[in-house]
Amino acid sequence: MRRLTLSPLPSRRRTAVIWPAAVAGTIALTLTAEHAAHAAPPEPALTSLPPAPRSLGMPVLAAVTPPTTYTVKPGDTVWDIARAHGLDTAAVLAANGLASDAVIRPGHVLALTPAAAPAPPAPAAPEAAPRTHEVRPGDTVSAIARANGVSLDAVLSANGLTRASIIYPGDVLRIPADSPAPAPAPAAVAPATAPGLDAEQSDNARLIIRVGRELGVSDRGILIALGTAMQESWLRNLDWGDRDSLGLFQQRPSTGWGTPAQILDRERSTRVFYGGAADPNGTATRGLLDIPGWDQLPYADAAQAVQISAYPDRYAQWEQPATTWLAVLG
The missing domain is CATH 3.10.350.10 (LysM domain)
Structure with missing residues (x-):
């Protein structure tokens, strides 16, 4: 058999591979491009402020309004209900008008808020000094x-x-400090004359009414003065009369009613007829207001008490007409 003799393998030697420059540049560009493809993109340049971070939507919790009433359930007691709602037992009892031993039953509705306290009374105004x-x-x-x-x-x-x-x-x-005078009503235009009177008589009647009002004389006293003047002078300021009688009320200088000139002063003679504390004659003569109980006397008797006439009954006929004159002219 033929023996094969293996010759030893030549040892590997690292040899540097020299690439042509063109090939090396191509490889470099390829590697660079491949690296660039996998690299993170460049950060853009800041040209403005970054947008504000988006806030996370958080749920808004609505305010919880405590209940104002409570419907009683089986087994409930006022004490349990008050404690469950953070209230004082006495306050719940008071809010519902309950006594401490009151029994509540299922279905009853209890108020959980006390009734509003009444407003304190306004302080009284200080009383004005009298x-x-x-x-x-x-x-x-x-x-x-x-x-x-x-x-x-x-x-x-x-x-x-x-x-x-x-x-x-x-x-x-x-x-009195708390009784103001009433506001004057719009002045009505009084007629020039009253029924049954001419202009002169109406003017004299109006003067008798005005003086009576100024003196605080009642309407009845003014009616007596009007009827007396009508009976004595026909409501005219006469410069003559029986014996030395003169003026509206036929007053006599010889009996102390004043001088002729004073008696012919219509306003003065009217004040003398009324008399009283403001009488220009003082106590020398007696006017209507100086007669005790004059306002309780019959109409003619009150006039006669001042005039002392020989015909006392004649004054009575003028009571009703005087009432009309006062209503029209007063």
Whole structure:
């Protein structure tokens, strides 16, 4: 058999492979391109501020309103209900008008909020200090009331007076602070004449009414003055009369009613007829307001008490007409 003799393999030697320059450049470019394909893209240049990060939507929890009522269930007690809602047992009882031993039953509806406390009362306004007025000669209640901005009736009531009362110098009247005078009503235009009277008579009647109002005389006193003047002078300011009688009320100088000139002064003679504390004659003569109980006397008797006429019954016929004149002219 033929023996094969193996010759030893030549040993490997690392030999440097020298590539041509063109091939080397191609390989380099290929590797560079391949590396670039797998590399992260370049970061863009910042040309503006980055957008704000998007906020994560968080659920908004709605405010929980505590219940204002509770429907009783089997086994409930007021104490359990109050504790479950963080309330005081006494407050729940009070809110529902319950006594401490009250029994509640299933289905009852209990209020869980107390009733609103009533508003405290407003503090009372401090009471004004009382005012007074000392009566001076010539004062009348109506003039005092007007000067102090209160009503005539308020002053009369505060001092226990009536429209027929007489005040005297030195009297001290209380002026109420809480009774303002009523606002004047729009002035109505009074007719020029009253039924049955001409212009002169109506003018004299209007003067008698005005003076009576200023003196605080009642309507009845004014009616007596109107009827008296009509009976004595036909409501005319006469410069003649029986014996020395003159003027609206036929007053006589010889009996102390004043001088002829004073009696022919219509306003003065009217004030003298009314008399009272503001009488220009003082106590020399007696007017209507000076007669005790004059407002309780029959119409003709009150007039006669002032006039002392020889025909006392004739005054009565003018009571009804005087009522009409006052209603029209007053």
